[in-house]
Amino acid sequence: MPIKKTQQEKLESFFDSLNKEIVKNGSKSIKVKTLVKNFGYSKRSIQNIMKINDELKSRGLFAQPEYSMDLKFESILRISSYPVKQLGDLFSSEKQLEDFFDTKKLYKKLDIKSVERQYSPNGSKDRLDFRGITEEGEVVVLELKNFGGGKSAVEQVLRYTGLLKLENSKSKIRTVLVTGIQNYETTLAINGMTKTQRKSFEWYLYKFDKSSNKLDLIRLSDEDFK
Structure with missing residues (x-):
């Protein structure tokens, strides 16, 4: 038995x-x-x-x-086994997150002077959440993900960066990803970048408080990618 x-x-x-x-x-x-x-x-x-x-x-x-x-x-x-991090409340959809970013002009927290929403690069059907311009004339890919994003989000941002580089060959392109969650999949994809890609890539977590209707952005450092 x-x-x-x-x-x-x-x-x-x-x-x-x-x-x-x-x-x-x-x-x-x-x-x-x-x-x-x-x-x-x-x-x-x-x-x-x-x-x-x-x-x-x-x-x-x-x-x-x-x-x-x-x-x-x-x-x-x-x-x-990866310390998944979420700093605050999440939006119900990515559109709500984008609307909030646009209405509150939160891109200014990232030193972006102005943005064009749902920008479509020449010769492409892709649409960026935001195409930004800084005071120094840098072009910015600004992509927002309500949750973690993962590998597809990182690949998406890099693809958009390449498309904007074709349009702006003499300009520096900043790549910015904002997510509500820091997860294993996104970290793994970032760690797989080339040194050149990694140098210009910025990853932020948003910290949203529904009760006060305020949102802060926390940049993740290299230590957070290990």
Whole structure:
């Protein structure tokens, strides 16, 4: 007769499988109910939510979004060994983020004098969120992503940079990506850039407070990309 595993043994088996997936793919997506079940709980409470989050932290793991009572059982968590960072509230859509940036002229926080929204480079069907100009005449690719962006966002910004360089061969092109979340996928893509690309690439996290309707921008340093 097979020996029945204890709850702690089941939990260790779960984390062993989870870590293998994270090593292989960078992260693992699971439902809230799956996480709760593997801890041996049938329902949620403030106490066991704290215990689960503490257990993840003690094992060097991070959940995005952070596990809380606000999430439904069918909600998806992405768990990774990379410290996912979110500084404040998120907008409901990227259009809302773009509208807020435009209306409040937040691009001025990035030393951009003026912008043209949804700019389409010559000979291309691409549309930049914003094409900016600085006081010094530098041309700026300004791309906004409500969540993390990932590899596709980084590739998008670099493609736009190349298109604007063709139009402005004598101008310096600044590349700026603003996201609501600092995640593993975006960091990995930035680390894969050439030295030249990396030198001109700026990544900011936005910190939005719904209650005060204010937004700040925090630039990520090279230390944040490790």
